[in-house]
Amino acid sequence: YNVAIITIVVFDLIRLVSRKTAFWATAVILLSFVFLTGLTPSVVRAALMGGAYLLSKVLGRPKMTMHFLILAGFFLLLANPFIIYNIGFLLSFGATYGLIFAGDFLSKIVSDKNNFWKTILSTLGETTIAQIFVMPVLLYYFGQVSVLSPIANLFILPLIPLTMLL
Numbered sequence: 001y002n003v004a005i006i007t008i009v010v011f012d013l014i015r016l017v018s019r020k021t022a023f024w025a026t027a028v029i030l031l032s033f034v035f036l037t038g039l040t041p042s043v044v045r046a047a048l049m050g051g052a053y054l055l056s057k058v059l060g061r062p063k064m065t066m067h068f069l070i071l072a073g074f075f076l077l078l079a080n081p082f083i084i085y086n087i088g089f090l091l092s093f094g095a096t097y098g099l100i101f102a103g104d105f106l107s108k109i110v111s112d113k114n115n116f117w118k119t120i121l122s123t124l125g126e127t128t129i130a131q132i133f134v135m136p137v138l139l140y141y142f143g144q145v146s147v148l149s150p151i152a153n154l155f156i157l158p159l160i161p162l163t164m165l166l
Contacts, residue, residue, distance in 0.1 A: 006030060010025065020058065027054060042088050045072045048072035048076070049068040065100050098129045127149060127157075
């Protein structure tokens with residue numbers, strides 16, 4: 001989520017100068033963010049996907065999110081095959097896969113709602129989808145799944161962009 005915000009905001013602001021400059025500036029900022037956060041698998045995955053997204057924007061190609069996820073997984077596993085046992089890797093890929101896989105379905109459900117209900121239902125839907133797709137990992141590692149997380153995210157997710165400004 002943080003990487004997506006950084007990627008979109010920085011690229012869109014700088015592309016007014018040039019797409020090439022926006023690409024390189026955003027790539028440097030993404031790389032800095034990855035190192036600043038300690039090279040965690042979830043952030044590296046998001047940054048690789050963000051980089052692929054940037055490249056598709058610069059080249060004028062359609063964004064193919066599932067391909068970006070597969071590409072990120074390939075490079076992470078190529079760099080460290082044992083990362084497949086990392087819980088952060090499993091949760092990040094599971095949740096992202098779920099959101100990509102079920103995103104169109106969710107969009108169709110909330111498309112005819114007004115903005116307030118669309119936001120509420122999208123947040124609940126996205127959190128629930130992510131929760132469903134990581135449920136096996138959560139049960140295996142923790143032996144439980146929180147049913148309150150979709151509701152908690154209604155209050156927490158809107159605050160993330162604000163806290164990033166601090």
